[in-house]
Amino acid sequence: MALPAVRFTDERLPNGLRLVMSEDHLAPVVAVNVWYDVGSKHEVPGKTGFAHLFEHVMFQGSAHVGKAEHIALVQAAGGTMNGTTWLDRTNYYETMPSHQLELALWLEADRLGSLLDALSQENLDNQRDVVKNEKRWSYDNRPYGTWNEKLQAHLFPKEHPYHHPTIGSMADLDAASLEDVKEFFRTYYAPNNAVLAIVGDFEPERARDWVERYFGGIPANPSIPRLGNLSLPAVIGKERREVVPDRVPLPRIYFGFRAPPFGDVRLDALEVGSHILAGGRGSRLYRRLVRDERIAQDVTLFALGFVGGASIAAGWATVRPAVTIERVESAFLEELEKFGREPVTDDELARARALVESEELASLGRVEERADRMAMYATLFDDPDLINRQLGRYLAVTADQIRDVAREVFRPDNRVVLTYVPAEPPADEAANAEEIPQDEEIAA
Amino acid sequence: MSVELVAQRPTSGTPRRYEFPPFERHRLPNGLTVLTVEMPGRPLVSASLILRNGASDEKPAEAGATVLAARALSEGTERYDAIALVEAAERLGASLHAEAGWDATTAGVDVPAERLEPALDLLAEMVGRPTFPTAEVDRLREERLNDILQARADPRRRVEEGFVDTIYTPDSPYHRPSGGLRETVETLRPEILGGTHRRGLDPEQITLVVGGDLEGLDVPDIAERLFGGWVARPGSARPGPVVGRSAVPRRFVRLFDRPGSVQTEIRIGHVGLPRRIPDFHAVSVMSTILGGLFNSRLNMNLREDKGYTYGANAGFDMRRGAGPFSARAAVNTEVTVPSIREMLAELGRLRQEPVTAAELSAGRDFLVGVFPLRFETPGPVVGALAGLVVHDLPDDELSRYRPALEAVMIDDVQAAATAHIDPDRAAIVLVGDAERIASELETGDFGPVEVVPAEEEAGT
DSSP, X not given: OXXXXXXXXXXXXXXXXXXXXXXXXXXXXXXXEXXXXXXXXXXXXXXXXXXXXXXXXXXXOBTTBOTTHHHHHHHHTTOEEEEEEOSSOEEEEEEXXXXXXXXXXXXXXXXXXXXXXXOOHHHHHHHHHHHHHHHIIIIIBSTTTXXXXXXXXXXXXXXXXXXXXXXXXXXXXXHOOHHHHHXXXXXXXXXXXXXXXXXXXXXXXXXXXXXXXXXXXXXXXXXXXXXXXXXXXXXXXSOEEEEEEESOSSOEEEEEEEEOOTTOXXXXXXXXXXXXXXSSTTSHHIIIIIIISOOEEEEEEEEEOOSSSOEEEEXXXXXXXXXXXXXHHHHHHXXXXXXXXXXXXXXXHHHHHHHHHHHHXXXXXXXXXXXXXXXXXXXXXXXXXXXXXXXXHHHTOOHHHHHHHHHHHSOGGGEEEEEEEEOOSOOSSBOOOOSOOOOEESOO | OOOOOOOSOOOOOOOOOOXXXXXXXXXXXXSOEEEEEEOTTOOXXXXXXXXXXXXGGSOGGGTTHHHHHHHHGGGBBSSOBHHHHHHHHHHTTOEEEEEEOSSOEEEEEEEEGGGHHHHHHHHHHHHHSBOOOHHHHHHHHHHHHHHHHHHHHOHHHHHHHHHHHHHBOTTSGGGSOTTOOHHHHTTOOHHHHHHHHHHTOOGGGOEEEEEEOOTTOOHHHHHHHHHTTOOOOTTOOOOOOOOOOBXXXXXXXXXXXXXXXXXXXXXXXXXXXXXXXXXXXXXXXXXXXXXXXXXXHHHIIIIIITOOEEEEEEEEOOBSSOOEEEEEEEEEGGGXXXXXXXXXXXXXXXXXXXXXXXXHHHHHHHHHHHHHHHTSSHHHHHHHHHHHHHTTOOTTTTTTHHHHHHXXXXXXXXXXXXXXXXXXXXXXXXXXXXXXHHHHHHTTTSSOEEEEOHHHHHHO
């Protein structure tokens, strides 16, 4: 089955704002998604967690919008919204009933144009407390909750901006000043650093008029600093291991590897391969560790794509009671090693392709996801049309490409192994990360 | 550098007409119901088979059997072993799944339209001819026992389990997790799971819902071929009444000690409501104002005003019987007592004072406006129809949802709050560091404080 082609327009306002629009009148819904080319990788030591704290501040009002009123107006209009921050970017989005598109555009423009008019110490302090509670809830008070932070720190050297997690540190959050926030805004929040995607049930001519009317008067920042060269060696150099005592009943082993950057066809191959290794109950790791040998409670493996030098391939297995950690680790690694030695079978590849195809069909069925993807492809690769080609790239992956990338990535000298073991309470930090790490959101 | 913005807020355009997608009802000669929803332009079709054996109908000694039986459906059938079944589904690009909740067992598949029939064939095989192989059931049972251990260690799951165990009497199934307790799960064997599953295998009680771009597909005809031969199995049964009785005569605090916790997980609430109630729409608006919107009273107070939490919310979990009502937040340990005080005050204020006109329209307009957004793709549409089946609601329930919300007024909201929220008979259930908060809780005037020690925790 072929996905229906996504037709879109791609243009720039004089102030540099990139506007990508795509009509789809199936449902009375329209999605607005603004991507800013700024993420936690733009943070400097001592100011970690800043991009995300700032995202919260973006909901605290602007010249014509009161504190928390942005969300109130969107919800009262029957819409949904959120903001998310991740290593490479920050985005803000609204999904609206189609007749409320203009409101979403006006709200996004007002905060881009006038955030600092409304910013106060009180609001900053309030959101700092909220974010600290977000960190406690999502990481510090959860079983295994520190793994993501630890993997990043092991996989990337101290001087690389992927070394620290997006949520930041408590000390840095405490130190964030009003002036820091203002400076961050003036530097990165400019129309020429943003992509605005509009997808769904709307008239492009009217939408373009609105965009010009609301965003057109916001000046560009001609001097947005560019990040230096973030390239890295393909492997970390030697195996790194850490044992983490935590308040957990079952040990869990996390594996992390440096992987090819997002956009590289080798990462496509790794993603298709991770379906075959751990993409469900028919996958190799699940079959062997969970079903046949019954040594693990669960297994997982996935790639997190980043554009700045290297991505992360990560996975874990939870060790069943009365099974040794060593046995689970060696079975897991044996499967990875085999993956780099022999090509997958035709049937395995065909099943993975069919699943990837259905997954793409499911996610691209929603205008919200389509807007997000087009803004992402425009921001990270200057190529919104990737929305029409990415599935083809996945389907073109061959068994040899999967074997080759597995051999490059799953090497002992590119491996981080974190072993969470039960500790006597109280532990300082604890917690259950059943899910894949998420970007940081404004609201749970 | 001058910025030119438009101060004037835009007004809304004209809403496009929206109707929940119409569905057709068919009945196979053996009594099985088929609902089809045509959604042009949606090539990924969603199908769900709804069996009316939920966890609330299982014997207390077999608690967890329904959930485990649903998980075991894909572990082997008369024609396929587990691997062959999952591989056959994957070749179709189909995700085949089955799960059970309090009210039903649901098995379903999402698949591109042109492969619907072979996917439904696998669904029929999985639900109609499971074999519950002993070795696989043993494994799933052990996995569930391990999951029970894991849940104890996770404050979010611990507080939910502690809350329902506190508010319901032990003769109510809702006092336990739907997945069962250690002592009951340990006894589950293939014959028990088989018996549990057969409770739902009466075609008169089964509904197949299929939604998506169905052009060129005769779904009732396909269903007749695949499900038309099903007959009621011995032991099949209709769902019975569910006991949902409160174990909280007056307010008290139960704190599950978790030394070293940096936050306290808070649940405040009591036995709530079943889904089938006359004032459903008023309750929906009321709980949206209290704790559903981002700008709800709880979230604005605890998060945006005080910064105590990443988020506070509240709601009714409506089931066939009276599910729980709770207000929820995870707060910084130091502010546990003030947080509880604010939450109780918000519950009381909703009863005592009418909501403002602005609050009413915020809550109502959100629910009305967001309704079409929820049903963009087939999966949620099929899910909503499954809800009608499970709760025996009329066919026009979804099309009258928005007009019924529009008719809710300020008095209705207050009446719903007064009738269904009672902070004086609420349990306050916490997971947190007793050493840091127990004595302050005693002074809080919240009612008696009971601390469940951490050692006891570990031993259960």
